[in-house]
Amino acid sequence: MKKEQKESLVFGSNLNFLRTRKKLSQTQLAVDLEIKRTSLIGYEKGVQPPFKVLLQLADYFGISIDALMRYNLSKLGEFELSRIDQGFDVDITGSKLRLLVTTTDKKGKENIELVKQKAQAGYAAGYNDPGFIESLPKFQLPFLSRNKTYRCFQIDGDSMPPVANGSWVTASFVEDWTKLKSGTPYVVVTKDDGVVFKLVYNKIEEEQSLLLVSTNRLYEPYLVSVNSIAEVWKFETFNGFEV
Known part of the structure; x- marks a missing residue:
């Protein structure tokens, strides 16, 4: 399926979903937008609307054109949907969720905070709490790029060989x-x-979720909705030292 066709189908599904969520009939929405009901029916079936109508719909529902065209809104959790109802745009990138909390050394260089196994439950709750982040052990790795922010996590379990339980x-x-x-x-x-x-495996565009897969095939892959994700950190290096 071509990208344009896919976006039209996603848009039509989203338009129907948003209209239904607001408990509007097709006639009511068409009157509000000052367009023909037959045109609205076509848009909900995947007909590409003029850009002017796209702008109208984006303003009417308080959502960006990008989200309206590309992301299946019916997959969003109630929290994100309620934020749309309150006038906030949908965010599936993670970039609007919070400011990253970091610490620095005496020279102003960002530290790398250590998150031990026993601290991980607390981290999931306190990742955006400056006091909690400040309480974590810290160190520096001078060979890493200064253009990124790093954190070091102790691995719990045997699901990701060759990274063993207790590795960092x-x-x-x-x-x-x-x-x-x-x-x-x-x-x-x-x-x-x-x-x-x-x-x-990135399934955000199709399903607003990530597929998480273990290298140990004894563990089944599973999907995680973006609504339940707090942070994502890209693997850089690992070792087995003890702290």
Whole structure:
């Protein structure tokens, strides 16, 4: 399927979803937008609307054209949907969720905070708490690029060989989740499962989720909705030292 056809189908589905969510009939919405009802029916079936109508719809529902055209809004959780209802645009990139909390040394250089196994449950709850981040052990790795922000996570379990239980993974912060490369290892911080280290397959555009896969085939892959994700960190290096 061509990109334009796919976007038209996604748009039509989203238009129907948003209209239904607002409990509007096709006639009511057509009157509000000052367009023909037959045109609206066509848009909901995948007919590409003129750009002027796209702007009208984006303003009417308080959502960006990009999200309206490209992302299946019906896959969003209730929290994101309620934010749309309150006038906030949908964010599936992760970049609008929060400001990254970091610490620096006496010279103003960013530290690499250590997140031990026993601290991971606390990290999932306190990742955006400056006091909690300040309390974590810190160190520096001078060979890493200064253009990234890093964190070091202790791996829990045997799901990702050759990275063994208790090993340390140093990872760089990912701001835009839509750019995650499928088949690449990432540390994913979720509100439900805490800190996990997996191969990630990017399904944000199609399903607003990430598929998390273990290298140990005894563990089944599973999907995680972007709504339950707090942070994503890209694997940089690992070792087995003890702290």
